[in-house]
Amino acid sequence: MTQVPSYDPAVVEARWQERWARARTNEPDLDQPRRPFYNLMMFPYPSAEGLHVGNMFAFTGADIYGRFKRLHGYDVFEPIGYDAFGIHSENYALSVGTHPAKLIPQNIATFRRQLKRFGGMFDWRHELSTTDPRYYKWTQWIFLQLFKAGIAFRKKAAVNWCPKDMSVVANEQVINGYCERHPDTKVEQRFLEQWFFRITQYAERLLKNLDRLDWSDSTRTLQRNWIGRSEGAELIFETPAGAKIPVFTTRPDTVFGATYLVLAPEHPLVDQLTADEQRRQVNGYRREVQGKDLVSRRVGDRTKTGVFLGSYARNPATGEAIPIWIADYVLMEYGTGAIMAVPAHDKRDFEFATQFKLPIREVVRTGEPLPSVTEDGALMNSGEFDGLSCREAQRRIVAWLQAKGLATPQVQYRLHDWCISRQRYWGPPIPIIYCDRCGPVGVPAQDLPVLLPLIEDFRPDASGVSPLARHKEWYYAKCPQCGAQGRRETDVSDTFLDSAWYFLRYPSTEFDDRPWDPKRTTTWLPVTSYIGGNEHAVLHLLYSRFVTMVLQELGHVPFDEPFPKLRAHGLIIKDGAKMSKSRGNVVIPDSYIQQWGADTFRMYLMFLGPFQEGGDFRETGIIGIRRFLEKVWTTAHEAAHLTPGSALPPEVARKLHQTIKKVTADTESLDYNTAIAAMMEYENALRDAGCAMRDAVEPLVIMLAPYAPHLAEELWAALGHDRSIFHASWPSYDATLAAAGDVEVVVQVNGKVRGRVTVSRGASEAEVVERAMQDESVRKFVDGKPVRKTIYVQDRLLNFVL
RNA sequence: GCCGGGGUGGCGAAAUCGGUAGACGCAAGGGACUUAAAAUCCCUUGGGGAGCAAUCCCCGUGCAGGUUCGAGUCCUGCCCUCGGCACCA
Structure with missing residues (x-):
């Protein structure tokens, strides 16, 4: 018996994460890729609690797809970033009494650590945060392009107003007509002059283009109904x-x-x-x-x-x-x-x-x-x-x-124009200066970014004036047109604007003199595959499409649809509802990863149910994945000690090719739960056959690599390979071999199963009928009566209708 | 109220084109190994019934109907549940 080392995920995972970073395994050549594949996932909002299981479910599913494509020879670019502006950060900062500019970097550091620990194939050179002035400089630049094109305009619109907060509150902060923070205070309406984008002008195009997008029907239906x-x-x-x-x-x-x-x-x-x-x-x-x-x-x-x-x-x-x-x-x-x-x-x-x-x-x-x-x-x-x-x-x-x-x-x-004004502090200032003579004037490009001043008193106060307006040295600015004293716009922009273009920035994060490099952009965009939650099926996706459309019209990008292929994943439900801090049902993955390892936890999340439907988070059953990985670990180590040579037993070869076929198809269609089940069946078959041969195990290890990347790397090395498994190629299958073997055909009499016959695949109807009639039980139910009709479904079923 | 998902064993689920319902996994029960336990391995496991037994019969995919030789899958009406929402004229 060969000596098999014990499987310690903590050691294995740390080793490979360190090697990936050192060897720059996940950093494709952005300038000279042979087969570029932009694998995008919706970036997270870095909350104070840390990355939760719902995020990890989404990222794991997207990462598996990216690694799968990598094994098919693509140069996969898989970036990550943080959607860190917005009312949530601001409210949280207010409640704990710390400045968001201090909190957000802490939150991001936590997220980064968690993202590295779970083993995503991220290109960390291109990490971004929407709160970085190097980023929001270009968010402001985009606003100005729309302003110049007449797509940004001002009009009065109603907002929720809390008299106690002396501030605008979001719809979700209004609970039965009362302010979330002041349950005894009724929320009122106020009419404020605000900035809007004329998305309605693009309604017809946004609607019509849906026909040619490779998106799930339900997401397209949601968008169609929203446009209305x-x-x-x-x-x-x-x-x-x-x-x-x-x-x-x-x-x-x-x-x-x-x-x-x-x-x-x-x-x-x-x-x-x-x-x-x-x-x-x-x-x-x-x-x-x-x-x-x-x-x-x-x-x-x-x-x-x-x-x-x-x-x-x-x-x-x-x-x-x-x-x-x-x-x-x-x-x-x-x-x-x-x-x-x-x-x-x-x-x-x-x-x-x-x-x-x-x-x-x-x-x-x-x-x-x-x-x-x-x-x-x-x-x-x-x-x-x-x-x-x-x-x-x-x-x-x-x-x-x-x-x-x-x-x-x-x-x-039904679609409204998009109101992008937020009477808040934590966002990119809208780059406009009001001049008594010239009206609203855009801040010149060379003066961007309009930095968000790091004021301490960002809390709204009784004056009812936006926090930014209280800072005179910031508030007053020269009119860029006539030089007279003007006043800055004190509203900041909607976070949906930050996220409406982040995918354009990722490949070009190192450039400060342009929002995106034209060559990089034509090489990598539009996004090859976009995976994200169905809760963003309407707003984020619609706004991104709209911004892209406008940018194309203005000559800044060469395409009008940013996401030709989109797949929406389901939500992870806990205690009957989606995870959110307000419901107090957030589950943090760290302790599970510590106990079981990232590979086991990744696969466990994917095995919970269909990726595109989501499911209930529960703790039972993780052990099943761990047992499976231990079995593969053992089999692979045994195989490593055997000299290759003799051919695989036919039943193992057949099962192998059937498995490759199924895992390939299921991974491509994001049916990860059934792909995992197929790999389990195959591993079971190997053990039943007592077969730990290299030719039987290596394909399994490669198929496992997108799911459990660290373990696959370790086993690949144990099998004697000195390059990363992600330089290997996905195994191919022999369709004839996968289809070989006998099949069991069910024999029904009047639609009820009365017998089974085993025949070779593709047997003729006459042959199956003859065999079926020999079956005693079938004969008993036919009972000499004339058969009115015979229905034969190849390799599946035979039905005698009397 | 409107829009989009979902409802299958004790539990998570599978069934890709209308063709063997319950693959795979968890849990549970029994057994092997062990001084013992853990781990591991093997067997059983939708419900009911018949038989010494191999085995056989009936019922069963939220509810009520329908189409079909055949329905978890298609059609009509309803119930429950999750997500989204702006009473959209």
Whole structure:
């Protein structure tokens, strides 16, 4: 018996991590790659608790894919960085009383240590942090490109305002209308002038390009629904005084049933349309709505509220005067901020009309009870259009009203323009100087970055002025155009802007005179494979696509889609919910790695369930992976002591080729759990056959390398190789051999399994029928009755229908 | 309420094209080895029933229907659960 050393993951893993770093194993030649493969994973937000198991699940899955491609001969570039700006860091810093500029480097140091310990194939030369001035200089530069192109603009928009914090709070900080930090304080709305990006201008392109992206269908569906294209028409309702109220509707066919109008409370025409006797009530309602936070205005079936303005407008189809109301279920942000209410055929309008006793007129006969929303029906109560189908009527009615100047066909998107202003401290300052004479002026490129000053009192105070505005030496700056004294923009930008371009920066991190090097960019981008969480399926991905599209239009990058191939992984659930600090269910991987080793823990996470679906974190079962690795360890060491020569036993050879086939396919499709199961089966087969031959073991060690890289390196070296296993090639399989061998065909009688026959693969139907009829049990159930029909599925099943 | 996932043994799961439901692993039970224990190895393990036995029969993939020779897989309606959300006209 050969002497097999014992497996000590701590020693093995430290050894190989040190060797990888020394030999620069994971640093591809970015300038002269033969087969570049940009393997990107969504960078983490470096929280104070450290990298959690959910992060590690994501990174392991992405790393396995990168290593798999490396073994296929690609020059894999796998960078990592930190998305470290934002409200979370700032709030955390406030709560512990330490400056974020001090906290973040600590957090990053922890993350870096954890990322190195788990054995990711990261190219550490290209690490980046969004908080680094060398990085956010270019975030600001991108803002300026959009500003110059007219894509960045200012407008007023509502924010959540906590009177106690004297500060803006995010939607997620609003709990049932109250401030997260002050449970007794109601959050209000305030209207502030803010910077927006005109993403809506790109809605059609963002939507259309989805068709050619290699993304999962569910992610594309989420994006499509978010963009929310709907076709309809803008109809004009005129008041006796001549005011024109445009409304957007997807159902112009129901215009004869529009019995009142509803405007958003913020609608600019409300003042003008309010009758004197209603003014007090209207103003009261508007105040009430403004007193509500933004969050409680969304979601769910709420009781409808609203107020009559006391005035009327003319229905363009019927000519009758219908009342005008305001209600908070109509949003200023969508369409024209006004709707024609058709209570008979819209659920919300129906509820509202019922509550306020407004007339309901059925105009589509559908045979269903009101409100009937289907478009399968014929028009009624609609004058000359009676009897038409809804589709037909939509075209005809719009054409008819259009001729009278009262309608325009229109496409509306649910997507809003992107508000990038944050009334906060911890972010990149928006590089704008306000000048009384010149207006908002962009900071010249040579003056970038506009450094975020390291002020101690970044806490919002009672003045209600942004923290940055209190620092006069920073706040006042010369107008770049006329030289007069100007004031800096004191808002910082959204973290989604930081992460909307980080993939462009990674290959070019060493350049300070350009955001990305053109040659590096054409060599490595667009990103070959992007893997990240489904929770970012909408915002991050949409914003990145938008920024890339604009940069392409402006001539800065040669492609308009940054992520041609994307795969979304599932979430790791703990105690019935995703891991988050607020839920207190965060699991940190360190102790598991210490106890079991990174390789075991990586594989354990991947074996938990399907990578693209995620699963519940639990602690039982890690031992199973460890046992498997120990078995491979033993088998490989035994093989190392045998002299190669004789051919593999046929059943081992067959199983080997079947395994290579399955592991190759499953790893490519990210079905890591079943790939691991296949390797386990193979190792079991080797032990059953008592076969520890080099030709049987080496392919297994290579297949294991993406999953358990340190262990694979160690075994590869033990097998006598002196270069890293990642210079080896992925094993190929012989399809004929993989398909060889006998198969068991199930024999059914009337759909029930009554017997099994073993035949050689690809046997003819006649042969299988003959064999099946010899089976006693099958004969018993056929019982001499005539077989009406025989169904044969090659190599699988035979069914006699009597 | 809307959008997108998911629901299969005691547990995590597998079944890739409508064709043997439960691969692989955990846990549990039994056995071998050991002075003993740990580790390791071997066997059993969806539920119910028949048989001395080899073995055989019935039921079973959230619920109720449907299509089909055949449904975990397809269709209709519902329930539960996770993630996202901006009552989107």
